[in-house]
Every structure is written in C-alpha cells, then in structure tokens.
Amino acid sequence: MHDQPTAGELIAAVRSFLAETARPALMGHAAFHARVAENVLAIVERELEHAPRADGAARKRLLALLYESDDTALDALNTQLSDAIRAGTLDETSPGLLDHLKATTIDQLKVDQPKYSGLAIAMKSGQD
Numbered sequence: 001m002h003d004q005p006t007a008g009e010l011i012a013a014v015r016s017f018l019a020e021t022a023r024p025a026l027m028g029h030a031a032f033h034a035r036v037a038e039n040v041l042a043i044v045e046r047e048l049e050h051a052p053r054a055d056g057a058a059r060k061r062l063l064a065l066l067y068e069s070d071d072t073a074l075d076a077l078n079t080q081l082s083d084a085i086r087a088g089t090l091d092e093t094s095p096g097l098l099d100h101l102k103a104t105t106i107d108q109l110k111v112d113q114p115k116y117s118g119l120a121i122a123m124k125s126g127q128d
Helices: 007-025 028-066 074-087 097-112 117-124
Strands: none
Touching (some): 007 028
C-alpha cells in the first residue's frame, strides 16, 4: 500500500492546479466549470477529514437512540431512524432525538457549507 501521497493530498493538488493555473487561463463557462470543480474537490477534502469522526459519533448516538446492537451499520440505523419518525414511534419529545438531529446537521454543514453563518452560530451555542 502506498503511504504518499494521500487521497487528500492528491485532491488538494488538483484543486490548487485548478485555482492557480487552469481557471485564471479560462473564460466564460469553462472558468465557471473550473470553479465548480474546485468547490467539489473542497467538499471531498472536508468529507475525508470530517466523515470518519462524524459517522462514528452519529452511529454511537443512533445505537443509543434506537437500542440496536453494536454491529448494525450506519445506513441501516439511519433507515431505522427515518422509519421510526415516520411511524411516530420517535418524535421531538423522544430523549436524544433532537440532539442527534442537530449534531448530524452541524456535522454535515461542516462538510457542505463550512462558511454558512448559521453553522458558526450553532457551534458557538454549544451545539457542536
């Protein structure tokens, strides 16, 4: 297995090339699409950085919330949560549900929209 460069380093290199070399030389739609590609790569970088911790924390919260066994996959836990909310067995009064939903939303915003002003407010208010 290769240790260097990491996936994050490769993505950062391509994003840097787009930002510093390719996009300045482009015009119109091509420049716009290069900017979109830069943003996509930035999201992938943040996903690589934040997803393992966020997924582990979400899984731990879901296991407690749904009283499931430790071998249940995250996707299955999310499906069970959706089904329970839809069925009415879990609602806003269920202990831990709103905390889980807030924490999950904050973690997703850290990846998708880290400059979103609401994220900064939520993190300052101790929702992180």
